[in-house]
Amino acid sequence: MFASCAAAEDPSLRGLPLVVAGDPSDRRSIVLTASYEARAYGVRTAMPVREALRLCPGVRIVPPDRRLYERYSRRLFEVLQDFTPVVRPVSIDEGYLDLAGCPGLAAGPLRLAAEIRRTVLERTALVVSIGLAEGPWLAKMAADLAKKRAEGILLLRAEDMQEMVWPLAVETFHGIGPKTATKLRLMGIRTIGDIARADPTLLAPFGVHGQRMRRLALGEDHGPLPEESGPVSLSHEETFARDIESPADLHPILVAVCDRVGERLRREGQVAKGVGLRLRNREFRDFTRQGPLRVPTARAEDLRQVAQALLARMPGTAFPCRLLGVTAYGLQSAASTAPELFPDDTDTRRDQLWQAVTSVRARYGQDAVRPLGAQAPRSSRRPPGGSSR
């Protein structure tokens, strides 16, 4: 989707090998998404940008633009709403539609899907694939298969499973990732058909997930659409250009990241009940700690205070550290949050201060106001090896 949005905004990019990625001079930048033309050269999502450049020397590199994708996403879901009121987005570019009772269904599901697809293309310039099925899991499998078809649409019924889905490798199963796929293969289970035919006791080590996998592989999917729900957590993380050796050196980054999270919370009108801290060490091992906030808040210094205490509880093996992330969890709408029982006068004034900061930033940009002791924003950081003055 990111590549499609970039090409829709800048027609000169259309038809070219294109990659959405961070700064190519940063060795840690990776490919967020690759256009089909770039994929033809072997370029893949999550590949280091330098690798992509090696495989496809002329590839165009476009920086990510979240606001742009959000704009297209809103338009996409608006179009879908015109077909059915029951639309459940699951990500920025994917969602479930309940088409039962939809007037267009009289002409048949395939006709309706073609109509949806054409309308989306006309009104958003985005090409979508559509999977049609009785339940959401089957629909997801159908949509994955539809991507490989010129018409971009696939109807998958339970009785089609054996022919269309059973021959597929277990990792194509929505919900089976690399870890589970490896375990299954060690048990001699290689295809989705193998799961369907497996003795249920063989899948016992996977618990409820194992039984669910088997039922879905058999085409039994009567699950309801996912419920509509607000966000559960909100986070920001940063991978450093160079690993960081000590908690003290992490401090300016912690301040900056907590500030970002607080800012996003306020923009979303949310407050958090707790804070989580994540460190990733050189061996790619993650360490997480979490703890509650005194009161639900979006104030950066409150997030930071908890995050600092969590940092102090991290083991020494978390260093040298390559990544720091801060999560605000237990989100609730700021408007519906009960006022503090004994509001501190300073709390009220700090909230007013932060609202002012948010307004200034909305007008002059995130970097217009910076907390004391925060790491400088990316754009103004010294290049590696530059003068220390």
Add this chain to the structure above:
DNA sequence: TCTGGGGTCCTAGGACCC
């Protein structure tokens, strides 16, 4: 040429309560 950033959900163990 090592491996981003944003999320969700599940599990196991421990604390704590009745």
Add this chain to the structure above:
DNA sequence: TCTGGGGTCCTAGGACCC
């Protein structure tokens, strides 16, 4: 002198998805 059973909530880690 030892010690049941059920339940909830919290935490850290892990798997998975886009």
